[in-house]
Amino acid sequence: MNMGIRVQLLAITASVALIILIIGLIRKRKLREEYSIIWLLAGFTLILFSIWRELLDLIAGVIGVYYAPAMLLLVGLFFGALAFLHLTVVISRFADQNRTLAQEMALLKEKLDRLTAGQST
DSSP: OOHHHHHHHHHHHHHHHHHHHHHHHHHTTSSOHHHHHHHHHHHHHHHHHHHOHHHHHHHHHHHTOSSHHHHHHHHHHHHHHHHHHHHHHHHHHHHHHHHHHHHHHHHHHHHHHHHHHHHHO
16 A cells, blocks of 8 residues: 555544544533534545545645645644634633623622611611
């Protein structure tokens, strides 16, 4: 078996393992479906490029990347940046919700303190 086939089989195996891992995390409720879409898309893209290597060469040529395997790094960086952006949006939303909840809790605590102070006199 030549080296190219070995690398291709390793890439396919790693991509399938990634997808199985993501699906397992979803089933165990360790990863929510809405956050898994980017990872599943990345896994299926890697499988596509691993099986259809000519597509990788074609896209690399169109973009102007001279070494096609470097295109995989570019694709990985793209999906990583997309995942980081998505998680940053989620964290920002949670921070806003956390601040709102803290403010509401402070108002409720102040109201409760006034009510208990009024009953004790």
